Amino acid sequence: MTAALRTELRKVASTRAWWLTAAAMFGYMIMMGVIMAFSLVLGMRAAEEAGTAGGGPGGFGEAVLDERAIAMSVYTLGLALGYVFPAILGAFSVTGEFRHRTITPTLLAEPRRSLVLGAKLVAVVPFALAVAVAGVLGTVLGGAATLAIMGEPSLLGDAEVQRAIALSVVALTLWALVGVGFGSVLTNQVAAIVVLLAFTQFVEPLLRLLLAQFDATESLSKLLPGAAGEAIAGSSLYVSSGLAELLDAWQGALVLIGYAVVLVLVGRLTTFRRDIG
Amino acid sequence: MTSEAPAFAPEQGVVDVVGLSKRFGAVRAVEDLSFTVTPGRVTGFLGPNGAGKTTTLRLLLGLATPDAGTATIGGRRYSDRPSPARHVGAALEASSVHPGRTARDHLRVYAPQVGVADARCDEVLALVGLTDAANRRTGGFSLGMRQRLALATTLLGDPQVLLLDEPANGLDPEGIAWLRNFLRYLAAQGRTVLVSSHVLSEVEQTVDDVVIIARGRLVHESSLAELEAMARPAVRISSPDAAGLAALVTEQGWDHSTRFDSPLTAVVYDQHCPRVGQAAFARSLPLHELAPAGTSLESLFLQLTADPAGSNPPAALPSQLPGMAR
Numbered sequence: 001m002t003a004a005l006r007t008e009l010r011k012v013a014s015t016r017a018w019w020l021t022a023a024a025m026f027g028y029m030i031m032m033g034v035i036m037a038f039s040l041v042l043g044m045r046a047a048e049e050a051g052t053a054g055g056g057p058g059g060f061g062e063a064v065l066d067e068r069a070i071a072m073s074v075y076t077l078g079l080a081l082g083y084v085f086p087a088i089l090g091a092f093s094v095t096g097e098f099r100h101r102t103i104t105p106t107l108l109a110e111p112r113r114s115l116v117l118g119a120k121l122v123a124v125v126p127f128a129l130a131v132a133v134a135g136v137l138g139t140v141l142g143g144a145a146t147l148a149i150m151g152e153p154s155l156l157g158d159a160e161v162q163r164a165i166a167l168s169v170v171a172l173t174l175w176a177l178v179g180v181g182f183g184s185v186l187t188n189q190v191a192a193i194v195v196l197l198a199f200t201q202f203v204e205p206l207l208r209l210l211l212a213q214f215d216a217t218e219s220l221s222k223l224l225p226g227a228a229g230e231a232i233a234g235s236s237l238y239v240s241s242g243l244a245e246l247l248d249a250w251q252g253a254l255v256l257i258g259y260a261v262v263l264v265l266v267g268r269l270t271t272f273r274r275d276i277g
Numbered sequence: 278m279t280s281e282a283p284a285f286a287p288e289q290g291v292v293d294v295v296g297l298s299k300r301f302g303a304v305r306a307v308e309d310l311s312f313t314v315t316p317g318r319v320t321g322f323l324g325p326n327g328a329g330k331t332t333t334l335r336l337l338l339g340l341a342t343p344d345a346g347t348a349t350i351g352g353r354r355y356s357d358r359p360s361p362a363r364h365v366g367a368a369l370e371a372s373s374v375h376p377g378r379t380a381r382d383h384l385r386v387y388a389p390q391v392g393v394a395d396a397r398c399d400e401v402l403a404l405v406g407l408t409d410a411a412n413r414r415t416g417g418f419s420l421g422m423r424q425r426l427a428l429a430t431t432l433l434g435d436p437q438v439l440l441l442d443e444p445a446n447g448l449d450p451e452g453i454a455w456l457r458n459f460l461r462y463l464a465a466q467g468r469t470v471l472v473s474s475h476v477l478s479e480v481e482q483t484v485d486d487v488v489i490i491a492r493g494r495l496v497h498e499s500s501l502a503e504l505e506a507m508a509r510p511a512v513r514i515s516s517p518d519a520a521g522l523a524a525l526v527t528e529q530g531w532d533h534s535t536r537f538d539s540p541l542t543a544v545v546y547d548q549h550c551p552r553v554g555q556a557a558f559a560r561s562l563p564l565h566e567l568a569p570a571g572t573s574l575e576s577l578f579l580q581l582t583a584d585p586a587g588s589n590p591p592a593a594l595p596s597q598l599p600g601m602a603r
Contacts, residue, residue, distance in 0.1 A: 002389075003389040003390050003392065004389075004390060006389035006390075007386055007387060007388075007389045007390040010382070010385055010386045010389070011375075011386050014375075014377075014378050014379075014382035014383075014385070014386060015375060015377045015378060016377055017377075096375065100372075100373070100374065100375045100376065101370060101372055101373045102373050102374065102375055104340065104369050104370065104373050105373050105387060105430055106387075106390075107339075107340060108338060108340075108361070108362060108367055109362050109387045109390035109391050110390045111339050111355065111356035111361060112356075275335070275340065275341035275342060276335075276340045276341065277331075277335055277340055277341070277369065277370075
């Protein structure tokens with residue numbers, strides 16, 4: 001196991017994908033932090049002027065939050081908008097092997113395929129952590145700076161806010177495991193990226209809004225992977241906006257890990273059982 | 278490789294393929310294939326494109342599962358061996374490298390799993406002549422350099438058995454000469470070296486033995502010398518003067534197969550038409566026929582691997598020529 005792990009760690013460390021992903025997420029999250037902090041504060045002020053402060057149902061544009069809810073929503077934005085980055089990093093660790101055909105020398109060096117997949121899951125963690133830290137750092141920098149410039153409290157000293165920030169790093173790291181599982185099921189790199197982007201940026205948000213509209217399906221929406229990730233941090237733009245409910249943090253973690261485990265098992269029983277090449 | 282010749286147990290170097298079959302849908306990629314590869318020799322694994330060479334190697338290496346038969350190396354299946362890469366070095370495609378990795382990083386990635394120290398990476402880079410390119414990303418490598426890197430990867434574990442799929446592809450003439458010497462050197466140490474190729478002439482000067490397959494089946498297995506014997510040049514001559522013909526052949530000391538009766542024809546080996554015609558003329562022997570009857574190694578290879586259904590272009594070409602002339 002140690003040898004397999006060292007090999008997989010070296011694979012990720014020796015390519016640029018992990019720090020490019022970290023840099024891209026850092027930049028994207030600064031931008032989103034600025035935009036969301038700015039628009040949420042403007043929304044709050046408009047509502048205050050109209051004398052209707054407080055939450056109310058409706059779309060993002062109509063959501064009205066208080067200072068704490070704004071800070072929490074902004075600092076955990078990575079889980080609402082940026083989790084595709086660690087997911088793609090995780091997927092790359094499998095799809096890259098098929099894209100560059102290095103899966104052949106990999107399985108020649110270690111024919112035990114379960115071991116290879118297991119080592120990939122473990123090896124991606126430190127790099128996913130780096131991506132998660134970069135992403136959350138970007139969010140906090142962009143968000144806190146915008147709040148400060150607009151004269152609102154950043155609440156970075158608040159214990160609950162700090163906890164949400166730390167847990168969003170954890171949740172984003174877990175997303176890389178889901179990515180590894182997804183990549184082992186869909187090994188075509190381009191297809192994997194397209195599907196991940198489409199699902200995380202479009203399909204899932206839409207599903208969450210739709211499922212949350214009906215009592216019968218509302219609990220289902222909590223089980224979607226994005227919602228499970230947000231549950232770990234205990235906060236999200238969706239919740240603050242009154243658009244969705246979340247699981248408890250531990251439940252969220254279990255559900256997200258469950259997605260990773262199921263996907264890896266499916267990958268092991270399909271891609272990694274078939275003939276290679 | 279270390280300077281002193283390592284000691285290898287010969288039975289551990291035997292590659293044994295027995296009754297191997299593999300289908301992909303309706304395509305029978307490998308069909309009841311059996312052959313043996315002997316240690317201490319370079320064996321050419323030959324066949325036209327699509328003959329099933331790579332599939333056979335994949336089956337040997339546990340990358341694909343056979344429908345029937347067994348493929349073992351040293352009596353064991355590849356994937357049953359702990360640390361298999363220390364016993365068998367295999368390169369299936371030269372492009373199995375991540376373009377963003379340097380040559381050294383490519384090797385360092387596999388070193389832990391192969392079970393060797395990182396210092397071995399620089400050793401094998403030196404062996405294949407890539408030391409100067411060690412820190413360059415492989416994305417900028419020529420096909421020849423990628424071939425050398427693939428070979429370096431197979432050598433990481435200092436394996437007793439080497440299975441190389443088309444290792445000469447993309448090498449320049451200098452590279453091919455270097456590869457030839459290198460493979461001969463490895464075999465001389467007692468290692469088993471199997472080299473696949475779709476061009477016989479490419480490995481003709483390298484191999485001791487040949488295993489030739491076509492359409493997934495074995496068509497020929499022997500030493501290269503035996504194959505060459507089948508491909509000797511020969512001339513067929515016929516003359517109305519049986520006694521004169523016999524005298525000519527005997528006098529010249531030609532190796533021949535002759536029936537000195539009607540139709541008075543002899544086949545003489547290791548000779549070419551001008552020399553035979555000249556000798557007959559010198560004796561004033563009338564010749565009714567003087568024709569090349571031998572085969573070159575390459576045309577023998579084409580004959581052996583030709584598709585009986587006639588879809589193999591080189592084999593079908595002569596019979597098509599009259600039609601084309603019309």
